[in-house]
Amino acid sequence: MRSVTTPRSSWCRRLVVALVPILAVFMGCKGSDASPEPLPPLARSDAPAAQCGETGHPDCPTQLWMKSTLQAYLRPRNFERLEGSLRALGARAPNGYAGWQEMAAAGAAAAAVADEAGVRNSCKACHDNHRAAFRQQDRAIALF
Numbered sequence: 001m002r003s004v005t006t007p008r009s010s011w012c013r014r015l016v017v018a019l020v021p022i023l024a025v026f027m028g029c030k031g032s033d034a035s036p037e038p039l040p041p042l043a044r045s046d047a048p049a050a051q052c053g054e055t056g057h058p059d060c061p062t063q064l065w066m067k068s069t070l071q072a073y074l075r076p077r078n079f080e081r082l083e084g085s086l087r088a089l090g091a092r093a094p095n096g097y098a099g100w101q102e103m104a105a106a107g108a109a110a111a112a113v114a115d116e117a118g119v120r121n122s123c124k125a126c127h128d129n130h131r132a133a134f135r136q137q138d139r140a141i142a143l144f
């Protein structure tokens with residue numbers, strides 16, 4: 001009996017003895033902070049935010065708000081809701097976008113008198129002036 005168990009346990013011990021240095025080297029490598037490797041791109045803190053609005057990613061906050069309020073209210077010509085939403089948009093003007101508040105206010109005033117062309121002018125004015133820059137610089141921020 002002993003002659004069977006002894007060789008097996010010594011084989012086991014040899015395996016452990018062989019594995020310990022390998023494990024030690026492996027863990028030593030993983031634990032080293034001195035590695036000059038650059039951080040992988042996903043570790044950048046702005047990576048997830050910068051991807052909103054792109055294919056396969058959720059809409060950005062303002063983009064989603066535009067679709068679910070202004071666009072949704074303009075289609076059925078819900079001027080009352082358009083007026084309120086455009087006023088809210090004007091009140092949330094981000095820094096660095098000249099005339100944002102005024103363009104939104106002009107749209108709200110047009111909505112108050114059910115002037116669809118006037119409302120659309122305000123959409124177009126702000127989009128023409130600011131949409132591209134906003135998308136490039138600030139689209140990850142939530143205005144609401």
Ligand code: HEC
Binds near residue numbers: 060082107139
């Ligand atoms: C004061 C500025 C401003 C006004 C007024 C405005 N928008 Fe926008 N809109 C923006 C900005 C900025 C974006 C870009 C948001 C983004 O892509 O992150 C945008 C984006 C949108 C989008 C998203 C398009 C897409 O799928 O990427 C829709 C839809 C939209 N606006 C509809 C409207 C409508 C309809 C009106 C008028 C009733 C309107 N907007 C008025 C600033 C404005």
